[in-house]
Amino acid sequence: MNAQTLPGAAGNGASPDAEPILAVENLSASYGAVRALDNVSLAVPAQGLCAVLGANGAGKTTLLRTLTGLHRASSGRVLLEGEDITRLPTEKVITRGLAHVPEGGGVIVELTVEENLRLGGLWRSDRRSSTTFDEVMDLFPPLVERRTKTASTLSGGERQMLAIGRALMGRPRVLLLDEPSLGLAPLVTKQIFTLLRDLRDRIGLTVVLVEQNAAGALSVTEHGYVLNQGSVAAEGPSDGLLADDRTRHAYLGF
Amino acid sequence: MNYFITLTLNGLASGAAYAALALSLVIIYQATRLVNFAQPALALLSVYTAYTVTQLTGSYWLGFAAALTTGLLVGAFVERVIVRPIARTSQLNAIIVTLGLLLVVQGAVGMIWGNEQHGFRYAFSYVGRFSPADVFSLVAVGVVALLLFGLYRFTPLGLRMRAAAFHPEAARLSGVKVGLMLTAGWGIASLIGALAGMLAGPPFISPNVFDVVFVFGITAAVVGGLDNPFGAVIGGLLIGLGMSYVSGFVGPELATLTALAIVVIVLSVRPDGILSRPTARKV
Numbered sequence: 003m004n005a006q007t008l009p010g011a012a013g014n015g016a017s018p019d020a021e022p023i024l025a026v027e028n029l030s031a032s033y034g035a036v037r038a039l040d041n042v043s044l045a046v047p048a049q050g051l052c053a054v055l056g057a058n059g060a061g062k063t064t065l066l067r068t069l070t071g072l073h074r075a076s077s078g079r080v081l082l083e084g085e086d087i088t089r090l091p092t093e094k095v096i097t098r099g100l101a102h103v104p105e106g107g108g109v110i111v112e113l114t115v116e117e118n119l120r121l122g123g124l125w126r127s128d129r130r131s132s133t134t135f136d137e138v139m140d141l142f143p144p145l146v147e148r149r150t151k152t153a154s155t156l157s158g159g160e161r162q163m164l165a166i167g168r169a170l171m172g173r174p175r176v177l178l179l180d181e182p183s184l185g186l187a188p189l190v191t192k193q194i195f196t197l198l199r200d201l202r203d204r205i206g207l208t209v210v211l212v213e214q215n216a217a218g219a220l221s222v223t224e225h226g227y228v229l230n231q232g233s234v235a236a237e238g239p240s241d242g243l244l245a246d247d248r249t250r251h252a253y254l255g256f
Numbered sequence: 257m258n259y260f261i262t263l264t265l266n267g268l269a270s271g272a273a274y275a276a277l278a279l280s281l282v283i284i285y286q287a288t289r290l291v292n293f294a295q296p297a298l299a300l301l302s303v304y305t306a307y308t309v310t311q312l313t314g315s316y317w318l319g320f321a322a323a324l325t326t327g328l329l330v331g332a333f334v335e336r337v338i339v340r341p342i343a344r345t346s347q348l349n350a351i352i353v354t355l356g357l358l359l360v361v362q363g364a365v366g367m368i369w370g371n372e373q374h375g376f377r378y379a380f381s382y383v384g385r386f387s388p389a390d391v392f393s394l395v396a397v398g399v400v401a402l403l404l405f406g407l408y409r410f411t412p413l414g415l416r417m418r419a420a421a422f423h424p425e426a427a428r429l430s431g432v433k434v435g436l437m438l439t440a441g442w443g444i445a446s447l448i449g450a451l452a453g454m455l456a457g458p459p460f461i462s463p464n465v466f467d468v469v470f471v472f473g474i475t476a477a478v479v480g481g482l483d484n485p486f487g488a489v490i491g492g493l494l495i496g497l498g499m500s501y502v503s504g505f506v507g508p509e510l511a512t513l514t515a516l517a518i519v520v521i522v523l524s525v526r527p528d529g530i531l532s533r534p535t536a537r538k539v
């Protein structure tokens with residue numbers, strides 16, 4: 003990955019898909035003196051499924067938080083559909099079509115299931131908002147019967163569904179997910195991964211999937227990045243990373 | 257029996273003002289985990305504004321409207337310009353600043369309007385054992401509580417405000433302008449505080465007129481659980497009732513102690529307040 007393949011090169015007759023829908027250029031971020039992201043660059047093609055892997059503390063969460071403006075970038079740029087969103091406040095970033103399901107889901111347990119979902123679509127003032135609600139409900143049958151219950155009554159898997167559903171309510175172009183498999187049974191994890199793939203196929207969603215579960219994430223995505231101590235240590239097609247023993251042993255631990 | 261009913265109605269009427277003040281504290285506490293000690297000062301500014309407007313125009317209701325508007329605007333201003341920049345450094349500093357603001361505003365009101373008492377009229381006649389003014393207090397606070405409930409529960413703005421209060425980051429990730437919601441919350445809270453002032457102020461106002469009322473208001477908020485609007489209303493009415501019964505049956509000199517007794521009793525049985533749901537907060 004280098005800067006030459008990023009926007010700028012896209013103008014000369016290449017197909018529109020050649021320009022990544024989400025481009026991260028030399029992004030760095032710190033917590034005080036601790037540098038958590040160091041010159042990270044990524045390019046995620048439209049309707050791509052992309053995994054971001056790495057050990058605890060590698061910087062995965064910091065990366066997603068910096069992308070949506072929850073954490074300040076100290077240098078570098080984030081481009082969404084070619085537009086610089088690096089310094090936008092989070093609530094503006096969301097309205098540009100970048101959704102973020104944070105670590106743990108960020109479901110609001112004091113609100114009902116329905117309120118959580120509606121919240122995700124409030125900023126859209128268009129009339130389609132109620133169609134979206136029904137569509138999202140259709141995706142997650144377990145949520146339908148719990149519609150009027152507070153989210154505190156949901157299981158871990160149902161919370162993750164609700165979190166994803168809330169993000170989808172804003173009809174995003176790109177969905178960032180931070181360890182959706184955390185604490186879930188393998189079967190539920192598999193369902194969620196399958197859902198992500200379906201969403202891409204059906205509504206053309208682009209997905210960036212941060213995972214500790216490297217094997218699972220690589221088997222569902224097309225491209226993967228491996229972070230190590232805040233830098234990209236390896237990247238490539240997911241099946242390649244899966245087959246590459248050196249990367250697997252060094253960074254992915256399986 | 258008649259006497260008991262009278263005491264009950266009077267208790268509810270004075271409790272209504274405590275309930276309104278408690279409500280104004282709880283709205284802000286819920287959103288920012290901060291006890292707004294400046295609330296009586298904002299009510300003071302609102303009530304003195306009403307006083308002046310009524311003097312100039314001769315209309316009580318213009319004054320009333322001016323009080324609520326002042327509460328709304330000054331509350332929003334205080335959050336945006338004074339509290340927010342300081343809360344960024346530390347929550348404790350912000351609380352202390354609200355306390356300081358109380359003293360500053362009381363001093364300023366004394367300088368502008370004088371420290372002596374001014375006569376301040378009731379909305380309606382206060383004669384009778386359950387006077388029109390008493391009825392107005394209860395109805396006004398009841399209506400405000402219902403409107404507030406409707407706002408929070410059924411409107412998009414209310415949903416945004418609750419989301420911002422419970423989980424600012426998740427709210428932001430849902431496109432909510434969390435800062436704006438805080439400002440709105442302070443405005444609404446201070447509007448309700450101004451209403452409390454309009455009810456508790458008469459027959460005389462002075463820069464310290466709300467000191468005692470504020471103590472009862474904060475007591476009511478604590479009794480209700482500090483982050484539960486319903487609890488605040490019930491707490492306010494409970495304290496109004498308790499004080500009315502004790503001063504009617506035992507003696508007025510014990511009325512203030514009653515408020516303290518209610519706090520001690522309620523908190524020893526339910527440490528998190530009458531209606532609190534301690535488990536929901538843990539997550």
Ligand SMILES: Nc1ncnc2c1ncn2[C@@H]1O[C@H](COP(=O)(O)OP(=O)(O)OP(=O)(O)O)[C@@H](O)[C@H]1O
Binds near residue numbers: 057061064214
């Ligand atoms: N709020 C914070 N304050 C200070 N340092 C932090 C903070 N959050 C993260 N860090 C540090 O930044 C680095 C990257 O953390 P980050 O949470 O991004 O890792 P991660 O890859 O998401 O890890 P995990 O897989 O455990 O979630 C770590 O060294 C961590 O200790």
Ligand SMILES: [Mg+2]
Binds near residue numbers: 063105
């Ligand atoms: Mg993480």
